Amino acid sequence: MMRTHLCGELSQSDIGEKVTVAGWVNRRREHGEHLAFVDLRDHSGILQCVVDNQVDVRSEYVVKITGQVTQRPEGTINDSLATGQIEITDATVEILSIAEPPPFPLDDRADDVDEMVRLRYRYLDLRRSRMQRNLRVRSTINASIRNSMVSQGFVEVDTPLLMPTTPEGAREFIVPSRQRPGSFYALPQSPQLYKQLLMVGGVDRYFQIARCLRDEDLRADRQYEFMQLDMEMSFVEVDDVLAAVEASVLDAAEAVTGVRPDPIERITWLDAMNRFGSDKPDLRFGMELAELTDVFSTTEFKAFSTAGSIKGIKADQAAGDWGRNKLDGLTDTAKSFGAKGMVWLKVVDVDGGLGFDSPVAKFLSEVETAALIERFGATAGDLLLLIADEWHTTCEVLGELRNRLGRPPVSEGPYKYLWVVDFPLFVGADEATGTPKPGHHPFCHPHPEDLDHLESDPMNVRAWAYDLVLNGWELGSGSIRIHDPKLQQRVFSLLGIDEAEAQKRFGFFLNPFAYGAPPHGGFAYGLERLGAILAGEDNIREVIAFPKPQSGLDPMTNAPTEVEPSQLEELGIRVLPPPAD
């Protein structure tokens, strides 16, 4: 070994030892001809070495230093450094690599550097303690999840990256076949189909730390490629799946933070929408939606009299923070989410009681005003926001407004995990055909209590489908799957898919179910999202070694690149000229 110790693991108990450490020169401080301090950095920390200033070492030089661990002289102890009690003296320095000055400081100041610069030089960015910590958070999560799943009797199985294209769901990355020019593989959006076939194959409990790829626009919480803990179990009900997933998530969280979270609360999708206006509510703050439809049952106010659902939220003592311009902006926000408008009311003192400062105050009766104040428990200085629309829009818009007004950054504590259960089987309808669209995916098992009205009232059929939410981010989702071909065909029929089309689109997946499929269900959750939140980051790029910016163009490798004409020739591919505008 080239070294005897890591920089960060040395302490006062090593005083007197002769050691060899190696790493990068974090900083050098010169003090005349024969004295300089070199702060040596490796992934474990920083260690001060006292060296002869005749040695020419500069920032980011890679050096090996041999010397004696020594107690620092009185008055020179650095409390802000973990190794601040000690230093290496009688040091001999061997330069292993020289280095150009880095394009940006490799300390906390780089947090403010343009992210493109960091990504272009990601290999330098990764030397920083923040990135080292974040990669190790990811590693800890993977290790504890793997351990948790194995200890629960799950079997780790790899599934193919090259698979057939499937028409449903996210846009796929496709890979041309050389041996069959004109045909293509698709990279998996998830191992969904394979893991269900593993259940048919008797694996019983499967898991995989799986790479998934989706060719959809990038976001703070979305990359083209991401990792998920993917799992599937046979002979189980909803509670069994949730318990297995919960154990792995809590194990991972405990391993990273040192604190085991409380058992995860559950809420139904319907309650989540009614109370928080979201299917991924952030429970770190209140500001729940208040039901107001009944308050306005006989109202003269036109905008309210025709609405199917009226709800509102209250921002405590926020009236002063929201002037006309900002409220107009908030109204535009509400409209951009589909609302026809937004009513704001500032609660003010009027003689003998409370009233409203609002453009619509004059349209509200005394009874309605009093009922609103009472329903919200409002006091002077509060700001009320009301939305009147069809139920789903009312909820969703208020959920968005609630987040705008009250939501802390996702990375801020405390951690609030939440199961959202009983999702609807169908959400909305296809505009062209009028048939319902699957809420989760077409293989999701309807709730047995709702099977009697599957055909007569499909939009009110619940699914055995569930999501895991952390601080308002969807970590993952899952469901109990349909294992009975007859039930599967009922669902397909509702989706407007006849047997011939089902065979064509999903045949390779459905036919195996004729050979004896066990009841089964599963789940998958995103490891970058969990990692980011546990690492205190609000962007998953910060916990990915080599992420891509929103354009998907890699500033470090310049991918994607053009390929040689001969490569295209071999694949039977001709590229169209760029479209003329």
Next chain:
RNA sequence: GGUCCCGUAGUGCAGUCUGGAGUGCACGCCGCCCUGUCAAGGCGGAGGUCGCGAGUUCAAAUCUCGUCGGGACCGCCA
């Protein structure tokens, strides 16, 4: 496909509204000095296509239009 914000030295910024010579700050870098510093200190120095291209103007970092790049979000992500 859309909305909003950003782009000035290697890095972070000020200057832009109200046009007047690349005017400036901090860090970093290079050289010299310095034997107890620790995001050391002192002195000196180098470093600029104000993202790019048009337009307006006697004059553009500054105003206008376009374009490129980046970010947040909507659509999209079964």
